[in-house]
Ligand SMILES: Cc1ncc(COP(=O)(O)O)c(C=O)c1O
């Protein structure tokens with residue numbers, strides 16, 4: 233399996249190289265040259281999550297890992313997910329199911345990919361003896377999952393940038409309380425898009441990139457996306473592999489893009505529905521064809537407070553028929569505020585994705601409604617998903633909404649909706665008592681580079 237950049241000017245890589253690279257050297261994102269068709273869709277029901285993961289991930293890793301290495305990595309990764317089913321599917325209403333992706337150590341869907349790629353990074357780094365510096369940008373969940381997965385791993389330093397004052401207290405403490413020496417939490421002045429833009433600045437400075445062995449674990453990293461494909465397969469297998477719809481609370485477009493790969497591999501996904509909060513650039517883009525960056529508005533679903541949605545570049549690349557020059561041009565226009573999607577590409581995107589947007593009030597109301605109807609307490613991101621999904625239910629077609637985080641990570645929003653603060657699970661006891669370690673940083677690439685050079689171990 234070979235991986236190519238969406239901008240067409242970076243070296244073609246194998247899986248391990250693409251994983252260790254993160255962003256391509258031309259600023260683009262890696263994609264497989266072709267998506268492998270999956271054989272044996274009908275044989276998955278009844279298999280463990282780990283068995284399905286092995287079958288789904290294997291075609292993407294090529295000869296980068298032996299079967300034993302991959303199987304071992306999968307087993308160790310998913311041992312950390314507490315639920316026996318790993319990603320249980322529960323019924324919210326007849327025909328509407330919730331895919332619970334919050335039973336990992338940091339209570340968000342990010343654990344599914346981050347735990348696995350940490351294992352794969354460790355194998356690859358032990359083999360090569362290479363030392364790397366992971367830098368990540370987070371609106372809250374990627375950072376905590378990355379810190380949890382990579383803390384204490386030899387040959388790795390982890391620097392996580394989060395927007396100061398714009399993540400929940402639980403998310404912040406998950407990033408600032410681990411005492412591992414290789415972990416560095418950085419509170420950046422600005423919002424998530426600033427953090428992500430600075431991250432890309434670091435990658436695009438090739439001298440710095442090579443000097444520190446820069447690696448990325450955001451969903452710009454193809455390996456993250458691959459791991460997120462698996463739960464579309466397990467959900468579809470539980471529902472008998474008949475045509476179904478998925479609604480995905482969306483920000484950086486990694487999770488829903490993984491759904492489009494599952495579909496390309498053969499999972500009978502009829503509609504993939506993008507659910508956004510008031511930061512609705514994706515909904516506006518799919519509705520109007522205009523991808524125009526607005527101001528990031530803080531919301532009660534802060535992990536989706538994103539306007540520049542990285543993985544949309546991958547979707548655009550396919551919508552433009554793999555025309556890397558066109559993507560490069562669009563990404564140049566994006567620097568000046570946005571671009572118009574061509575009619576042909578917009579039609580191709582609309583064949584892949586529907587979209588909906590939910591206001592703050594609707595999100596609160598949905599947390600309340602679902603609690604009243606089912607007893608389930610949703611996190612605000614999952615509530616955005618459920619609210620959009622409910623507008624798209626069709627008789628006879630199962631709908632799966634991804635529940636992307638545990639309600640206890642966002643107690644203020646949940647309390648506003650239903651008057652209770654969900655308890656954190658026992659493994660997080662003491663989170664509010666531990667000392668925090670965090671460095672305030674300006675939204676400035678040079679300041680970040682100096683800090684990273686000074687701090688890496
Ligand atoms: C809880 C939660 N829900 C949804 C999302 C959106 O996922 P994606 O960025 O893959 O679109 C995020 C952040 O990525 C998140 O942390």
Ligand SMILES: N[C@@H](CCOP(=O)(O)O)C(=O)O
Pocket residue numbers: 369370371372373374375449450451452483484486535536542
């Ligand atoms: N919501 C994310 C934003 C980054 O997403 P990623 O999937 O690209 O890592 C977060 O919680 O940090």
